[in-house]
Amino acid sequence: MWILIVYIFSIIFAFHKFIPGARLDPLAISTGVTGDCVCLCVVGLIQREDGSMEKELEELRRSRPKPPVGGDFTLSDCFYFSRRGIESIVEDEVTQRFSSEELVSWNLLTRTNDFQFISLKLTLVYGLGIFVRYCILAPLRITLACIGLTWLVIGTSAVGFLPNWRIKSWLSEWVHVMCYRICARGLSATICYHNRENKPKKGGICVANHTTPIDIVILCNDACYAMVGQVHGGLMGVVQRAMVRSCPHVWFERAEMKDRHLVTKSSHISVSSDLWSLVSTGTCVNNTSVMMFKKGSFEIGATIYPVAIKYDPKFGDAFWNSSKYSMVSYLLRMMTSWALVCNVWYLPAMHQQDGEDAVQFANRVKSAIAHQGGLVDLQWDGGLKRAKVKETFKEQQQKKYSSMVVGDDSSGNSD
Numbered sequence: 001m002w003i004l005i006v007y008i009f010s011i012i013f014a015f016h017k018f019i020p021g022a023r024l025d026p027l028a029i030s031t032g033v034t035g036d037c038v039c040l041c042v043v044g045l046i047q048r049e050d051g052s053m054e055k056e057l058e059e060l061r062r063s064r065p066k067p068p069v070g071g072d073f074t075l076s077d078c079f080y081f082s083r084r085g086i087e088s089i090v091e092d093e094v095t096q097r098f099s100s101e102e103l104v105s106w107n108l109l110t111r112t113n114d115f116q117f118i119s120l121k122l123t124l125v126y127g128l129g130i131f132v133r134y135c136i137l138a139p140l141r142i143t144l145a146c147i148g149l150t151w152l153v154i155g156t157s158a159v160g161f162l163p164n165w166r167i168k169s170w171l172s173e174w175v176h177v178m179c180y181r182i183c184a185r186g187l188s189a190t191i192c193y194h195n196r197e198n199k200p201k202k203g204g205i206c207v208a209n210h211t212t213p214i215d216i217v218i219l220c221n222d223a224c225y226a227m228v229g230q231v232h233g234g235l236m237g238v239v240q241r242a243m244v245r246s247c248p249h250v251w252f253e254r255a256e257m258k259d260r261h262l263v264t265k266s267s268h269i270s271v272s273s274d275l276w277s278l279v280s281t282g283t284c285v286n287n288t289s290v291m292m293f294k295k296g297s298f299e300i301g302a303t304i305y306p307v308a309i310k311y312d313p314k315f316g317d318a319f320w321n322s323s324k325y326s327m328v329s330y331l332l333r334m335m336t337s338w339a340l341v342c343n344v345w346y347l348p349a350m351h352q353q354d355g356e357d358a359v360q361f362a363n364r365v366k367s368a369i370a371h372q373g374g375l376v377d378l379q380w381d382g383g384l385k386r387a388k389v390k391e392t393f394k395e396q397q398q399k400k401y402s403s404m405v406v407g408d409d410s411s412g413n414s415d
Contacts, residue, residue, distance in 0.1 A: 053400060056080055073405045094380050100317045101286045107314050109337060133336050137188070141335040145186030149235075152179035153242040160245025172246040173224035180220040187214065188339040193222055198346035200225075200305035205297055208307040209369050210382075211287045212320040213327070214334070215309055218342060228252070228297075236327045286319040287311045289376035293366050295358040306347040306365050308373035315339040345372045 060076045108129045155175035162168040184191070199222070200206040206225060208215060213236065219225060224247075231251040232240060240251050285291050287310060298304065311318040316337025320330050334340065347368055352361045363379075370377035 053080075053397070054404065057404065077401075093378060097285045097289050097291065097378070098323075099286065099321065100319055101288050101313050103313055105314075107316075107338070109316065133338070138336050141186045141188065142332075143186075145183055145331065145335065148179045148182030148186055149239065151182065152176070153239060155179060156242045156246040160242075168246070176220060176224045176243075176247065180217050183217050184221050184340075187217070187334055189218070189221075190339060190341045191218055191221060192343045194343065194345045196346060198305070198348050199223065200307075200346070201303075201349075204303040204305050204349065205300075206305045206307055207293065207297065207365055207369070208309055209287075209290045209373065209375065210284055211309065211311060212284055212318050212330075214318060214320075214340070218309060218344060219307065222344075226250075232327070234327055283382035284320045284322060285382055287313070287375070289378050290366050290370040290373075291378050291380055291382040293362040295362050298352070298358040298362045298365070301352065304350045304361075304365055306350060306369050306372075308345040308347065308369045308375075310343045310345075310373045310375070312341040312343075315341045318342070347372055 057077060057080055060080055061074055108126055152175070155178075156172065159168060159171050159175060162171070206219070208219065216225075216227060226248050227243075228250045229252075231237070231253055240249070243249055244251065283291075316334060316339060318334070318340060320327075325333065350361075350365055350368070352358075356364075367377050369375070
């Protein structure tokens with residue numbers, strides 16, 4: 001009976017407007033283009049305030065007396081966990097990062113209101129946009145992209161047959177940059193590079209947030225990088241196998257532990273001479289946040305050059321949802337959008353500080369990238385896109401709460 005009462009009160013209390021972070025905002029309906037724009041607000045369904053478990057529980061306990069004997073448990077703690085559970089069901093921080101970013105206004109790319117006819121003028125504008133994108137821009141873009149990819153495969157394969165002389169490295173860099181610039185024209189890419197004085201130098205590791213494989217095209221328009229990344233099949237696999245013949249790229253299978261050790265070993269050997277481009281989030285995340293970086297690239301003691309990449313969603317959705325679209329269909333979607341507009345910020349070089357381990361160093365670099373790009377800094381692993389939450393995450397929350405209730409000297413009072 002008591003459990004039922006607590007459960008009912010927790011639900012009521014969770015939706016109460018006086019509890020910080022539990023306010024449910026109605027869906028925002030933006031009418032930036034008259035009559036055909038119905039979309040969610042950028043802040044989402046639930047507006048949360050940044051705060052730790054300790055701070056939020058302290059807020060709940062403020063008006064409750066502390067127990068005279070025993071631990072620091074109060075019944076109001078149930079409200080916190082119930083509210084957080086309901087919030088996660090309605091909208092969690094992780095799942096929404098693996099879907100397209102929500103726009104505040106219609107960009108004339110896809111219909112957002114298919115239920116009724118609203119405006120003849122708006123329909124004509126939308127139809128004109130389809131004609132321009134599919135009948136004029138798309139054929140030109142597809143032609144340029146095919147030329148760029150064909151030259152990239154042929155050029156890198158041909159350079160791969162040359163002996164390991166200095167001219168081979170120069171030709172490889174020239175072929176890569178030329179072909180990537182052609183591919184960028186095929187996407188109507190408009191790239192603005194900031195703080196070029198912080199541009200990565202040879203012998204360091206370039207780390208950037210990861211939204212799409214096109215990140216490589218964006219970065220390599222300004223310089224040639226040796227890349228470390230996930231091995232792919234299909235069209236992307238053909239390009240990867242051709243590129244590795246002329247440049248010391250490292251492709252690995254993320255699920256294989258042997259490949260991870262090989263990548264670390266290769267980085268140790270080559271970091272003194274080559275410039276590595278490491279997209280450390282591991283999986284594509286929509287351009288609203290930065291997720292956990294893998295610590296392997298931060299363990300070798302090299303100089304880290306952070307780079308923040310921010311796409312403008314008004315001209316096209318750059319996020320690649322690999323579980324929904326193949327690489328070819330994704331590229332066709334990009335070539336039928338308006339353009340690819342992005343900003344690239346080169347951040348100052350960062351080094352591992354005394355007493356700082358690889359995880360702390362990776363988090364510091366990630367925070368710098370998120371701050372510069374205006375992205376949300378998340379501690380979650382991008383691997384949650386395909387895997388379940390580890391039990392260790394749940395145990396960490398349980399241990400944290402147990403230390404708050406029992407205290408640090410729990411072992412001495414266990415009897």
